[in-house]
Amino acid sequence: MTEALRAVLADEFGPRGTPVVSATCDVTNPASARVMEKAGLRRERTAFETDAAGNRTQHHHYAITKTEYDALN
Numbered sequence: 001m002t003e004a005l006r007a008v009l010a011d012e013f014g015p016r017g018t019p020v021v022s023a024t025c026d027v028t029n030p031a032s033a034r035v036m037e038k039a040g041l042r043r044e045r046t047a048f049e050t051d052a053a054g055n056r057t058q059h060h061h062y063a064i065t066k067t068e069y070d071a072l073n
Contacts, residue, residue: 002039018066019065021063023041024061024062025059026060041062041063041064042068
């Protein structure tokens with residue numbers, strides 16, 4: 001999965017010209033968090049969120065800028 005995310009980042013920051021890529025994962029899914037971290041995304045925050053049905057979940061929010069991406073590659 002890390003390689004797949006790296007391919008997505010290369011496409012977003014290359015031909016698409018995206019300045020920032022962000023993603024979230026549920027805190028109960030540490031494997032997804034680790035994939036994002038291995039691909040170079042940084043955790044920005046962890047927050048509780050409420051869906052339309054009133055269910056509260058906690059998510060990690062990650063991001064990486066083009067500048068950060070370029071420094072890694």
